[in-house]
Amino acid sequence: MRCPVCKNNTLGSITLLDKLPARQCSNCKGVSISSNAYLAWRRRLGREFPPKEAAIDIDPLWEVKELKFCPDCGHIMARYKILPDTELYIDRCRSCNGTWLDHHEWEVLIDRNLHDNMNEFFTRPWQDNLRALETKNHLDSIYLEKLGEEDYENVKRMREWLKDHPMRGMLLAFLQAEDPYKV
Ligand SMILES: [Zn+2]
């Protein structure tokens, strides 16, 4: 079994966590995890780890952008972004469901307690949520840039205040009217 990045380097057996076997390239340190091994580990684990604040910053240079072929079955692997606004992509084989993690990527998952969520990364809900978060962050930065910090904070506070206000309609009309004292 050869490394999908280094091509002619063979992958060696390692144990990522208790009862989670994987194979690693001694050259690029990338890790290959088979779907069966992961799911068996996940089932044994039972519980979920609560998400944790990140201590490791993701370096965009870690990402190996070139196309990879599954070390298990030879199919082209698909790249999945798993965290919003990062350059962290995990490669996954759509044929045997095996995953390939470039050097540092497993550490990033452990750091954020996301290593037990790997079976969710490639699902529609995870990917939709990721895109929604990226859109939100993008709009947030546009509002901040256009409105400035102070006005943006004010308008957010006002929005919060209006949200469930019983007189919301009248308050909005008052704000929008050119002269609220004219009929
Ligand atoms: Zn390698």
Ligand SMILES: [Zn+2]
């Ligand atoms: Zn495969």
